[in-house]
Amino acid sequence: MKHFNYREGELFCEGVPARSLAEKYGTPLYVYSRNSFLDAYRDICRAFAKASPLVAFSVKSCSNLAILNILREAGAGFDIVSGGELHRVVKVGADPRKVVFSGVGKSDPEILQALDQDILMFNVESEAELDNLQAMSAGMGTVAPVALRLNPDVDAHTHAKTTTGKKENKFGIDFSVASRIIRNIAEQPNIRLLGLDVHLGSPIYSTLPYRQALAKLTDFIKEHRSPRAHLEYLNIGGGYGLLYRDQAVPSFQEYADAIIPFIGKTGCKLILEPGRSLSGNGAVLLSRVLYTKNNGTRHFTIVDAGMSDLVRPAMYDAYHFCWPTQYARTPPAELFGSPEAKDYLNRETGEDWEAPPSGAVDAEGFRLTDVVGPICESSDCFTRGRRLPVLERGDLISFFSAGAYGFSMSSNYNSRPRPAEVLVNGGESREIRKRETLPELTAGEAWQ
Numbered sequence: 001m002k003h004f005n006y007r008e009g010e011l012f013c014e015g016v017p018a019r020s021l022a023e024k025y026g027t028p029l030y031v032y033s034r035n036s037f038l039d040a041y042r043d044i045c046r047a048f049a050k051a052s053p054l055v056a057f058s059v060k061s062c063s064n065l066a067i068l069n070i071l072r073e074a075g076a077g078f079d080i081v082s083g084g085e086l087h088r089v090v091k092v093g094a095d096p097r098k099v100v101f102s103g104v105g106k107s108d109p110e111i112l113q114a115l116d117q118d119i120l121m122f123n124v125e126s127e128a129e130l131d132n133l134q135a136m137s138a139g140m141g142t143v144a145p146v147a148l149r150l151n152p153d154v155d156a157h158t159h160a161k162t163t164t165g166k167k168e169n170k171f172g173i174d175f176s177v178a179s180r181i182i183r184n185i186a187e188q189p190n191i192r193l194l195g196l197d198v199h200l201g202s203p204i205y206s207t208l209p210y211r212q213a214l215a216k217l218t219d220f221i222k223e224h225r226s227p228r229a230h231l232e233y234l235n236i237g238g239g240y241g242l243l244y245r246d247q248a249v250p251s252f253q254e255y256a257d258a259i260i261p262f263i264g265k266t267g268c269k270l271i272l273e274p275g276r277s278l279s280g281n282g283a284v285l286l287s288r289v290l291y292t293k294n295n296g297t298r299h300f301t302i303v304d305a306g307m308s309d310l311v312r313p314a315m316y317d318a319y320h321f322c323w324p325t326q327y328a329r330t331p332p333a334e335l336f337g338s339p340e341a342k343d344y345l346n347r348e349t350g351e352d353w354e355a356p357p358s359g360a361v362d363a364e365g366f367r368l369t370d371v372v373g374p375i376c377e378s379s380d381c382f383t384r385g386r387r388l389p390v391l392e393r394g395d396l397i398s399f400f401s402a403g404a405y406g407f408s409m410s411s412n413y414n415s416r417p418r419p420a421e422v423l424v425n426g427g428e429s430r431e432i433r434k435r436e437t438l439p440e441l442t443a444g445e446a447w448q
């Protein structure tokens with residue numbers, strides 16, 4: 001996370017100290033780095049330059065209008081999965097010809113909205129959806145541009161809740177069904193079949209699933225191309241890995257080297273749908289320590305952010321590196337993703353290391369603690385037995401790599417107003433979403 005680093009013991013986002021943002025905007029607080037998004041977007045464009053792809057940012061990973069606008073200005077298109085996301089990208093002035101619409105359950109109003117906007121294409125996920133789209137576009141006297149989302153039955157080796165390309169997942173169309181659809185495509189005169197689409201899951205820390213899926217897709221394209229089925233686009237989806245901890249993450253170049261040869265073989269135009277890999281390391285979640293306690297067997301650090309603000313640990317058992325925003329000794333910028341990190345992280349899990357009793361402060365000033373939120377759920381826990389510098393009431397802590405599926409998955413559970421979002425550009429900060437207020441929390445409810 002190049003744009004989040006420690007200087008003289010203090011965490012900075014670009015040129016602004018995190019502490020000053022917490023004081024100005026309160027906590028919990030999402031802090032985004034504009035240049036982090038731009039760097040990631042330019043990296044993926046550079047890596048795939050030979051194929052000049054449409055890079056359609058996955059809006060669901062991070063959907064604030066200001067973030068979408070940064071990427072639009074840089075040239076990105078968008079992968080949307082709802083009418084709400086279409087509303088967002090239209091609002092920031094996205095070119096509809098760079099918008100693709102995925103999802104297994106597009107409702108009629110959402111389909112109308114997208115036909116109205118004249119988006120680039122629908123990624124259709126079932127025969128029933130295609131039939132509905134045919135009927136609706138016939139009703140409007142228009143033709144719907146479509147890619148068929150295939151289910152390649154490839155194991156992406158990722159969390160069970162985020163794998164999408166296996167037969168047992170709800171996503172995509174079986175190859176035999178897709179064959180039949182294409183053979184009978186003349187019966188769907190209001191459908192223009194533009195290509196094929198897959199999305200394998202997320203995050204995928206290897207290029208192998210992409211190569212496996214592309215091998216199947218390129219064969220399928222060769223067998224099924226016809227004047228009524230040009231299949232000129234191949235959309236390989238998202239899922240590119242992100243460094244959260246100490247994983248070996250393929251670079252965009254490595255993904256590109258695996259993907260581009262297949263594109264060459266088919267002569268297709270390439271579409272990519274990166275989400276996490278562009279947004280994940282673009283933000284931290286700042287939180288303040290409320291209390292600490294020791295129940296005899298475990299030590300707890302209770303912070304003011306909870307699973308309503310960042311649900312990934314509770315939902316996906318996800319790891320987020322966390323560290324005090326002020327720390328005079330070894331800064332985590334060096335621990336995180338460096339050779340030293342492995343040693344440190346091993347000790348976090350206790351594998352190569354005799355852990356002291358929970359709550360005891362060791363010779364280096366660390367203690368094992370569970371960092372937990374205020375929500376009334378045992379799953380509201382960011383870390384279990386994590387080795388952290390001693391934290392006290394009032395200290396600030398930062399959860400790193402919180403840009404993807406962070407705020408966008410936040411909720412009002414426990415009737416908690418959602419946190420504010422702040423965007424940093426160089427030495428400037430700007431609130432891009434106000435903290436929700438209590439009246440906003442109940443607006444729209446009728447109690448009498």
Ligand SMILES: *Cc1c(COP(=O)(O)O)cnc(C)c1O
Nearest residue numbers: 058102202238239273274275276
């Ligand atoms: C969520 C999603 C993506 C983005 O996945 P990342 O892992 O964030 O890159 C891309 N395409 C589709 C269809 C998705 O549902």
